[in-house]
Amino acid sequence: MGDAYFGFYLMAMGSGRSRSPQRLSEMLSAAGFGDIQQRPTRIPLQTGLLVARCSGA
DSSP: OHHHHHHHHHHHHTSOOOOOHHHHHHHHHHTTEEEEEEEOOSOTTTOOEEEEEESOO
C-alpha cells in the first residue's frame, strides 16, 4: 500500500522514484555502508525501516 501511494506521489511530483528495500540496500552498500538490516515496523504496509552502519570514518 505504501509503495503504491508513494509511487503515485512521486509520479505526480515529476521527480524521484519508489525503491525496494533490496535496491536501497544495494545503494547503501555501494555508498560504503555495511551490516544492512531490515527491521520490522508496527505498520509494515505503510512504512519500512532499514538500519545500516557506516563502514568508514
